[in-house]
Amino acid sequence: MAQKPSIPKGTRDFTPQEMARRNYIFDTIRSVFKLFGFQPIETPAMETLSTLMGKYGEEGDKLLFKILNSGNFFNGVDREAALEDDPARVAAKICEKGLRYDLTVPFARFVVMHRNELQMPFKRYQIQPVWRADRPQKGRYREFYQCDADVVGSDSLLNEIELIQLIDEVFARLKVNIAIKLNNRKVLAGIAEIIGAPDKLIDITVAIDKLDKIGLDAVRDELLSRGLSAESIERLIPIISIDGTIEERLERLGAELSASEVGTLGVNELREVVRGTQHLGLRALLDLDVSLARGLNYYTGTIIEVKACDVAIGSITGGGRYDNLTGVFGMPGVSGVGISFGADRIYDVLNTLNLYPENLTASTKVMFVNFGEAESAAALKIMKQMREAGISCEIYPEASKMKKQMGRADALNIPYVAIIGETELADSTVTLKDMATGTQQSLSIPEAIAHLRS
């Protein structure tokens, strides 16, 4: 019986039109990665579950796609016990592998396993899909691409400055106006210290991260409900309300945190990154945002987030510095900083603003019309010469009606149609029709090749 096919929810097919648009984004990001001296790596889609589990918090563990062991997966499993057991514990027994959840943990694993082959500092980029068993919704998929660039093995803030330049270059090429927000984990730690709640760092950041959305009063309520004293909150409010230019805000923040060693360190790091970046000039808006947290457990220094100015879609790129990513795999003391471009959201932004170059989809330059055996044999010979000259071409495979054949060229946006009929066969010419203007001209083969190459 014929089955009506479907694909798993949250996944997508990409048609040639969509591929052309996506490849434009990937190619842009990849070429800028290369321009900044990053080198490509790839890791397997499947990782052992022990590599992935516990790296993304409890919620993340639940979102991992697990792969059933091959063959008799009940082998060695107490089936009686499995009857009663918690599904998550049974899963751990019958699944050894999972699909990667991001590119960062596999990269840390890669660095540890290949430490003796790598030249430190190691600058790698990686463009591959990741999988999350999240509830699918608009703009959120179960399979999506990440485009990451990281430098490991260097503490220097030059890396941050370079990465911000890189972000600026990518979005300038894509013609997307962006704002780059900066923060520093040490500033957050300094704030917690200064307001007398160093143990409440996570509660504070979770609450103030919502400032934009819920406003100051609601943040105040949330902080209270999270156990912060009224006194701490009154110390916090002026700090997160600092405004002015980025330089003014850094100065005032420095003054507020002057009694905290870690806070001062954070402000100084921010100042160095901002100064270095502005020295070079930036097309993007650069902004300081002390409420920015992004995966706090993970970042130890600079935190970076990018938003599109003209589309409300959330973060389209983000990253930061981490000081001990490889420690969990037995390699301590490797500091790194990285950024991740969210290709799917960038795709949505470019679609919304229609920012693609023209003629993105046309892959074939010229289609030969098929008039039958002798004519198509001659066409194939000419096509061979054209391909040697780098001109992409195809022939309509059947000698169908002219209208049908022309319809194909039209539908596929193929810019030229080549006609080899009786006349052309006899005098070794080709009639070339420009599909945009409708004009036709009779040319010798070398003339046609020269015309199509220009």
Add this chain to the structure above:
Amino acid sequence: MAQKPSIPKGTRDFTPQEMARRNYIFDTIRSVFKLFGFQPIETPAMETLSTLMGKYGEEGDKLLFKILNSGNFFNGVDREAALEDDPARVAAKICEKGLRYDLTVPFARFVVMHRNELQMPFKRYQIQPVWRADRPQKGRYREFYQCDADVVGSDSLLNEIELIQLIDEVFARLKVNIAIKLNNRKVLAGIAEIIGAPDKLIDITVAIDKLDKIGLDAVRDELLSRGLSAESIERLIPIISIDGTIEERLERLGAELSASEVGTLGVNELREVVRGTQHLGLRALLDLDVSLARGLNYYTGTIIEVKACDVAIGSITGGGRYDNLTGVFGMPGVSGVGISFGADRIYDVLNTLNLYPENLTASTKVMFVNFGEAESAAALKIMKQMREAGISCEIYPEASKMKKQMGRADALNIPYVAIIGETELADSTVTLKDMATGTQQSLSIPEAIAHLRS
């Protein structure tokens, strides 16, 4: 506790050096696909299991990687019954999705689901990984890439001729000497008919497929054990032993099969493909091989297989015509023909013969030495100009010892090192060192850019 990381058996990491080599292969194949008018698509890594099951035979079903349903996968499953049941049946209850096994079945599913958006004939290419729970061994992986090109919606043998040209072009560019073997499923059916064993088609092809490896006597024994009569075997031997030039063999095969309608059709198709191909000229050896079967259940016409002449590694590319690939998904009557390049085996061939172009790994053109804050700030400004000119560059992020910094450029095969010291800072120059020759020259910034671009 730190865990010693590993990756699942049969999977691989790819370092920048390996990526450069693999991308050289993928880029070559992709550019030829485009030259022949094929358009890219992508499908999700995960397909619903019902799309995949039963498409690759019983053995193939076992080799599918299945993905455990998220959350409580026991939901709705009778756990008591699952205790006793066959693992394969339990798997079917707790897994709805699987990883794709090849690119052909997902493509068929794609064609059916997108039938109203596609322009027929539809020429697509697809370069993506596939997964098989096969026993890993040398040259066989659990995750590997396929590079497929197919034309669907056309019966014309012009498509076969084009695909053979395409194969020839890919391997000419990769500098690999190949032999292309041709057969036709209709010829196999004709042979079975002529020797009086039309119901033994599969037994015959399985046995004669081994001719090269085990020799004529062993094939004779195997055919007997598979229930062929001695008389049928004596009729078969001369047919599979035909030799001579490809034209002579086609002629003799035509004579042998003249009493079979389907066999004659097959020989005529082969003749047309061979003639059309030779008319255009081919760098590869073209050969007829009536013992070639390749996924018999699936192909209905032309069968193509490619072997490397200089490395014994089995088939590196293969394909053929299928007449009803989409029928199982409710869309009958769509004929297609396609080929699949085995990227991993081609990679092994190129590694064995060392056929890569030189300077494949260098991604950074120039590395700036770091002498401290003022010098690196000046370097970043120059790097910005260089990148605008398309020159990839990086700076050593720390002001480490000169020897250590130069060591990095050396290890990464970076062709140039740029030095901005006190002198250069003072007179706005850069000292450029050519790492291959060891020569140094002092240049103005525009001179350095011009030098690096040339």
